[in-house]
Amino acid sequence: QSALTQPASVSGSPGQSITVSCTGTSSDVGNYYHVSWYQQHPGKAPKLIISDVTRRPSGVSNRFSGSKSGNTASLTISGLQAEDEADYYCCSYVRGGTYVFGTGTQVTVL
Amino acid sequence: QVQLVQSGAEVMEPGASVKLSCKASGYSFTTYYMHWVRQAPGQGLEWMGVISPSGDFTVYAQIFQGRVTMTRDASTSTVYMDLSSLRSDDTAVYYCARELPQSSYFDYWGQGTLVTVSS
Secondary structure, three states, rough: OOOOOOOEEEOOOOOOEEEEEOOOOOOOOOOOOOEEEEEEEOOOOOEEEOOOOOOOOOOOEEEEEEEOEEEEEEEEEEEOHHHOOOOEEEEEEOOOOEEEEEEEEEEEOO | EEEEEEOEEEOOOOOOOEEOOOOEEOHHHHHOOOEEEEOOOOOOOOEEEEOOOOOOOEEEHHHHHHOOOEEEEOOOEEEEEEEEEOOHHOEEEEEEEEEOOOEEEEEEEEEEEEEEEEE
């Protein structure tokens, strides 16, 4: 199972909106609504920020939103803030209880 | 509050086996699946496998088949991950992460355990 494809880096100025894409195949992202997103700051464990493509867990800022079209899922961060600077990973259910992560995207706030 | 506390860092020689632990608290241990995810230095996250709430079934990523074994002890609310035939490219931080059955996402993670494989 190959990793889902994400851009290596995305940047934006404070207050702007950015979008991180996550491209898979019809066997993973395209076939299931089970796509989640994780934020990871340096030296820290990942943190769930989006589940089931669009759902935001309690306590996660509403500046984070998710969507999906075909084999590509997307994470949008609106009103970019300095604290959003981190690595972001998507993850999709594949089949038979297995999962695959994306390659990861480093978000930089200019 | 929910906590997943993992065992301390390990330095292992190539060819050896390592057994990591993940002790859960603050929730019903026998309700949730537990996954293991690793991250090599400077690299991305890699899903390794999952163990069911009762421990009666496991699913492993194909690349770890034959080398990984996940078990759990309900009496101590602890999950274990055993990785054998260690190689230098197994050097990574290993995380446990819980999943509510059928939810397909990982809502709480352990702090991670660094395993260094070196002669």
